[in-house]
Amino acid sequence: MRLHRVALRNFRGVLDCDVAFDEHGVTVIEGPNEAGKTSVAEALDLLMEFLDSSQHRRIKSIQPAGRDVGPEAGVEMSTGEYRFVYRKRWLRRPETTLELTEPAVEQVSGRAAHERVEQLLAETLDRDLWDAMRIHQGAELHIPGFDVPSLGRALDAAASARPQSDADDDLWQRICQERDQYWTSTGRPKRERSTALQAFESATAEVDGLRSRLEQIDQSLAELHRLEADAAGLNATLADRRRTTAELTAAWNSTEQVRSRVEACQASLTAAEAQRRSIVAEREQRQALIDAAVDAERELSTLKDRLDKQGSALAADREHAERTAELRDEARDELDAAASRHRRAVEDRDHLRQQIEIEQLTERRDRVSEAQKALQAAEEALELSRVDDSLVAEIEGAHIAVQRAQAAFDAGASTVTTTALRQVSLSIDGAERSLAPGESHHRNVGTATRLTIADAATVTVEPGKGAHDLAAELDEARSDLRRMCETAGVADLTEARRAAERRKDAQRQRSAAADTIKQDLRDLTPDVLSSKISGLNRRVADYVAARPDTTPMPADFEKAKRIVWAAEEHLTQCQAQLQERETAARRAADVLNKALLDEAGFAGQIENAEGARRLAQQRLATARAERSDAHIEGGLTKAQGSEDAAAKRLEQAQSELLAQDPRSIEARLGNARNTETRARRDLASNQTQYDDVRIRLAADGEQGLHTSLEEALSRHRVRRHEHEGLEARAAAARLLHDTFAHRRQQTRMRYVEPFKQTIEELGRLVFGPSLSVEINTDLQIVGRTLDDTALSVDQLSTGAVEQLGLLARLACAMIVSPDGAGVPIIVDDALGWSDPQRLEGMGAAIAAAGTRCQVIVLTCTPQRYANVGNATTVRLPAA
């Protein structure tokens, strides 16, 4: 495809523009922004894509703003064997015209024109290539893959010298689609196949289930057959057992008589044995009575002997008990005396301690009384003088202020010195004074001072203002001092200091007195102290009055304490002695009591033993009176004889019965009856099972299982067919795909090489002679090696990616175009990221490509493409 001209009218900002292209080289279209460069490229798309009646937003967007006109675009191009001019106007008075000039002249308009162009392009233009050859302004930079039919064909032709057709690509698509029907992208079976397999398996399971149920019917029939045979056998067994039972019953009946006799003999033997056992028991009873009488006699005699021995021991015990009791009583009296002495000693000691306490308390009371007086005196002194240290300090301050004021006054005030020449009387401000001759009188003058000299003259001295102020300040200081002294009740500072000293002394005395009171009173009040003293005096007097004179009062408290200690020791000894003797007395009393109890017990026992002996003798006598010992012995002998005879008779009868073997007959009869019962039971069970099977069969018969099986088999056949068919088709589709994919890959690897070579030829103009590129099977550049440094495309700079992208397009166009199958490369303001050196190289590469294909460059920066040597330049005016 070649573009010859593009014309735009009323197309967005472009009023009228007609651009002619170099058919076999590079055309650089220059123009400032918004001059319509991009519109030239866009117009081609709109012409091919949209009908003149279209209201698409892309069409509406080219309507010039504010003008009621329809945008128009036209192109003159060659494609395949066709050359034509194709124009469209949209939105206002829409129109489409086509003027074909080659291979034959033809004019078409309207929709037919649009369809005719579509047909021409479909026939001659590789749309994928057309899209791949465009670099749009501002589009994201990338290196395109050139897996497009035109390049594929061209490269295939270059590699194998054989053309490749669109049909091959269609076929490959169909093969892929076919494979995708059965396999997922990860090579697993698709749902349809697993569903078919499941359906097949479930149909198989259904058939198996139904077959099994039908086999169950056959088994049930076999079971019925077996049960019928078993029933016949059981009936025969039952009849046989019945016969045996009857025979054995007859044999059993014939042993019945002998068995009766054995039973009678057995009964008489039992009776004889009972008779003998009864007499034996009576003899044993008699012997027991005799033994009891003898035992009672012996017991009585033993007890009497023991009683005699017991009497002498009892007397000794009693004497010992009496002696120990006397000793205990003595100890008790001794203890009482010791306790009495101890009590007296304690009371004496306490009495003496109370006397000491009275003395001590009296001393404390006197000290308190003294201290209270001193305290009162101190309080009074304090009350009288309030001059404390702080007041003294204030007075001292005032005194110093007066002195300072005085000094200032003395220094600053006028001084009037009057020196008498003779004795004169002076009156200074009314104060009379006389001066002897030569005597002087000085006076500092702070205020107006009138000096009258003996009626001779009156001198009035008016001090200046400074002297006047100093005098006033001195008066004020003095007045302050005076006021403070008055407040303190003193005349001056010295007196104030003395008064403060006196106050401190009073405070010290008050504190000492308070301490004394606190120490001596402790927790008491003076009244309580006094009452305690009087209480103690009373008790001391009472004790002296009441104390007996049996023992003298100890001389002092210490002696009294020693007496108490001695009394306590003696008392403890007496207590221990009493305890010891009491224990001995208690033991002796216990021994005596026990002996007394034993004596009483023996007497009871002897009485009982005498009663028992009497009773035993009475019973024996009564029994013998009833039946004598000899009579019993005779009866026993007779009974033993009867028993022996009965036993012999029984033995004879039993021998007779044994000879007839009744046990065997009985066992056989029992077994025969059991066997018969068992046969009857088995027969009933057989019948139950038979009925069960028949019921089951009847139920199964109603199910129509055979018909169900036929239907299930049919489903099974269909499912198997579907499943196997699907699997066969899947295997075939995969094999077909894999075989094609393998060969396709091989071919691509072959024809990557010429593409790579072309890119490298162009690229060496830009990157230098060491350039090589790596191309994948999608014909996309994936790596670049420069000076032995290999980088993947992701690692390259934006500029390098842009340059390689354009180089790849140029290479593709160069390979494709010689067959006439190519399309122009349209570059809309690319290479914005390239430095001047690379721009120079790219210019050379574009120029080189331009010798074999049509290149159209749209740019607003013409210097970028200044290096394209053989370019034709078209300048668009500003819009």
Add this chain to the structure above:
Amino acid sequence: MARFLHTADWQLGKAPHFLSDEARARFSAARVDVIGRIGDLAAQQYCDFVVVCGDVFESNSIDRQILLRALEQMGSVGGLRFYLLPGNHDPLDASSIFESPRFRDHCPDNVTVLDGAKPLEAADGIELIAAPWPNKRPRSDLVADACGRLGPSDALRVVAGHGAVDAMWPESRGPELISLQGVEAALDAGLVHYVALGDRHSTTSVGETGRVWYSGAPEPTDFDEVDPGNVLVVDLDGEQPRVEPHRVGTWSFAQRGMQLAGHADIDALDDWLGQFAAKSLTIVRLNLAGQLSVSQKARLDATLADHGEILATLNVHEPGSEFVVIPDELDISDFGLSGYAAEALSDLVAAARFGGEQATDAREALTLLYRLVHAGGNDGGALEVRR
């Protein structure tokens, strides 16, 4: 003299699973419908009764609906008595359909089950001697047993039996085989006068007497039957009986083995499949062998698919490796491929010719490729291929 209709092997409920659902439904219905035609024929021919000699039902476990429709069909032929003999498919065992409540509850008055208890007067002067199957594996010749119990009689006696006659299957050894000699002895002795048999689905006269017959099945049931689809109208008097077959069947089975080597064979096959009169009632089985190219196989598939649509069922059997698809040079050029596609095609052709495990897949792949290349042609989906 009496006239009756002798039939057998109705096998009601039979519906071979190799039929499609649609064909199975029609096939099953046809077996019930034929009862109506039998009734009509019996009326036309003034038959006194119809005796069905065994295998009335395909199984004792058939669907209730079929049973009820069959009973309804028999009941609708008023005035004509049907005698039904239990055979090996529907023996009179504990699971017998004849003793089931559903049969007893719906059995019309004109239907009698031949339980073999005693001779039965089927018409004036005609006694039916029945030899029903008591179970699936009888231990004796049931017909001989039935005849052995007979004494002299003035009536004409018809024996109703079921099973194989020893003279026709000399290699068989089962105790239940019917002894032709015994039957003919009873005929000679005048104890019986006609032996009506079932089991063989082809209409057949057994022995030389002309008195022992298999009526055949009224509708065919399988590919190996010689002359099915008939019933017999029998005239019986003291003399030689007159037995006349009448066609009542509508369905047919056909099978053929074919060697295929090229388009001429496919043409022949096409002709053969086109010659059936009632195609929708014809079940065809083909056993194919030989070798075809991919394009020939595609044509064969299309041909079979066309006939398969019309016939009741067309089953194609390709046993083992006897039938193979091998692409020839013509095929390869017919694909019209070039470049890598042509190389891939060669790979597949080599794999298909070489054999081995992948050969089958390779042939299928070639067929698929052929279809994809000639997209829009036969999609191969309608044809049933049994492997």
